[in-house]
Amino acid sequence: MREPDLRRAIAAARSVAASAGLAVEDVVVLQSSAKVALRLLPCDVLARVSAGDPRAAQLEVDLAHALVDAGCPVARPDPRLESRAYREDDLAITWWTFYTAGAALSAGDYGHALRRLHLGMRGVEPPAAVPHALDRIESARRLLDDRDLTPELPDEERGLLTRVLGELPAELADRGGGQLLHGEPHAGNLLATAHGPLFIDLETCCRGPVEFDLAHAPPAVDEHYPGADLALARRCRLVVLAMVTTWRWDRDDQLPDGRRLAAEWLAQIRTMLAVG
The missing domain is CATH 3.90.1200.10 (Aminoglycoside phosphotransferase (APH), C-terminal lobe)
Structure with a gap:
């Protein structure tokens, strides 16, 4: 995302997290392209923010739950927030578990x-x-x-x-x-x-x-x-x-x-x- 859009994405993630009762004192930008990945601290949740049609974001959340239940090695949605794509203006925000790094993969x-x-x-x-x-x-x-x-x-x-x-x-x-x-x-x-x-x-x-x-x-x-x-x-x-x-x-x-x-x-x- 371009800088003005990135600032909007950060503000939107802060707003939704706060409304859900999560403590947010800092936001770390992990990735910024068509979508933005943000780590919110100290609640330690990963927010993925995208513009446009929220149906793709909702599909991702629904699939993640189904695949986790099927035993697939996929990242889990964060259980502290509702299992849906949140809307903030024209942005869709989904919430994911933040994982600490492990050993390099062969x-x-x-x-x-x-x-x-x-x-x-x-x-x-x-x-x-x-x-x-x-x-x-x-x-x-x-x-x-x-x-x-x-x-x-x-x-x-x-x-x-x-x-x-x-x-x-x-x-x-x-x-x-x-x-x-x-x-x-x-x-x-x-x-x-x-x-x-x-x-x-x-x-x-x-x-x-x-x-x-x-x-x-x-x-x-x-x-x-x-x-x-x-x-x-x-x-x-x-x-x-x-x-x-x-x-x-x-x-x-x-x-x-x-x-x-x-x-x-x-x-x-x-x-x-x-x-x-």
Whole structure:
């Protein structure tokens, strides 16, 4: 978020926490991009603040409760506040347990946690609002097709990304297959806590083959996910990389250092295509 919006987010989180009887003397900004993560002290609660439609935030809270009940390794909503997305002006605020850091995670820890997440998700009925993975890819395709939305993307790179996103594995393009997925279980959404590895940011949940999720993890994790189709995971990794690279060229993208990341990922895509 931009500085004025960040100040509004902090004020909104303070206001809601105070109305719930939580003591707030300090606010630490943990992350600020399209959404803001704030640690409120001394009550020690994590607030996630986003602008726009609150339904996505509410879906995340509802899914978190269902997945915790199913035994999935996900962060819990804070029990001291109501299990809902709070509204403050045009902002949606959700409340989460703050976890102390644990030991660094190995590739094996990562793979086993992702496998546990998927096994638990199989017992959770996906809400109707959860999209298919193909819908997420289509959102990137629309950005590539509309030069007004991606005005700074060079033609050569636009053509490359369009080609990669047009070559979907059949297993990924099948809307009738797959299961509930995290959607973006990359390393930034996996916390190493004293309670073990826990996934966060469930707003990205979608449906599809587990290999779509596995493609967001480092390649070293592949061998620690029993039963995965590793060839499909590699093909999905190329599609996922093209998708997130396209998002970095969105004129409204707020990810810090996004264009530098886009350049790095484009180089990775070219390397992966050359290797075959």
